[in-house]
Amino acid sequence: MFRHSVELLSDSLADQHDTLPGHGVGSSTPGRFGEASSSVRVRGCGNRPTVPSRLLSNLPSSHRALTVGSRMIENPHDLMFKAVLGQPEHARGVLRGVLPPALVEALDWSTLTLQPGSFVDPAFRHQHTDLLYAATRRDGSDVLVYLLFEHQSAPPTDGRMAERMLGYKVAIWKHWRADHPKGKTLPMILPIVMYHGAQPWSEPRSFEALLDVPTALRPAVEPYLVRFTYLLLDLSSISEDELRENAMRTALAKLVMMCFKYARTRADFVQILRRWMDVAREVIRAPHGLEALAQVMRYILEVNEYVATEELQGLLERELGPEARDATMTAGQRLIEQGRQQGIEQGIQQGIEQGRQQGIEQGRQQGIEQGRQQGIEQGRQRAQELLLRFLRQRFGKEVDVRVEQRLAAATFEQIDAWSARVLSAATLADVFAD
Structure with a gap:
């Protein structure tokens, strides 16, 4: 009756999405780091095993967040994030809603490709997970979009997220340079923090805000300082209407973003979900959509102890049929x-x-x-x-x-x-x- 302990949410989600038409990882376009995006290679701990087509199955320990003996098991927030937003077709609409409009128009979104590796500092893997995407501008130049998922219940309090982001950007550039030794320029990197805690994000978003620069000296030294600001997707401050309105998002991405938003709510989640039944119906209309919906509901049951299971199943049965309840x-x-x-x-x-x-x-x-x-x-x-x-x-x-x-x-x-x-x-x- 027992299942192997590493058979987590990742296996179920990876299995179902591998069978969905158009839901495979990446595309046939070669990865920007010299690897085909039809297989994801994971970097970490000096080990780079290939993970062919199954985005989350058998991830190495460098990608997991909870220690079990000498191994590590990834938490459900990370797994859901990677299983859905690790697929370009679902990530595309989310990224379009965050990036500057001019860049959105300049990118050829058909080239969006998931890149290999994780760049999160090992000390922060219990609270962060990340995805790196590459896309080509219409003029032929490459752009990298780095999406960092902060899954703590409250924002970090050390004020150093921008500093960590700088470190991640440098690590990505080093990796890029190793694969493009003759390149004369570096691609731009757009860093995004996605956050779904209960409290609004309060960290400084500008790296410049962390620098101790006297006001009197600023005009003289400003040209020589590192300056950048990371983009922020704070689900705690985004309304349900805003989550719905992005027409570029897939139904599954919309539903998962809503579940991220309410992952820790003490409010009646069943009543919240009732407002999203039209989106849930759209999810299950897709091939293997019922399995996808079941895994999203499993995520909620796992992370939110206040969800009334019986009421949730009753709602699904009334609105979507007995198969959804089962x-x-x-x-x-x-x-x-x-x-x-x-x-x-x-x-x-x-x-x-x-x-x-x-x-x-x-x-x-x-x-x-x-x-x-x-x-x-x-x-x-x-x-x-x-x-x-x-x-x-x-x-x-x-x-x-x-x-x-x-x-x-x-x-x-x-x-x-x-x-x-x-x-x-x-x-x-x-x-x-x-």
């Missing part, structure tokens, strides 16, 4: 299974690492066994937490302290059985029926 139920069940397996894997990896540190075979064997036992318990606890969350979403105040105590005392096998019933049970008693 697909979402399957996604919800996978969340429970995924959490349990991640707990087991984490414990095993930690145990192996403890044994390795001892440096002897006995320690290795003890570490594996200890990790196995720890993993089972951690998996049970994680499954218990997820089951309690789903029970509360489905049955509300019926889930009292007695239910919590019953879950706390339950065996792994009992939680397994209850988890299999939680989304289909008509009553709370049905969940715990022997």
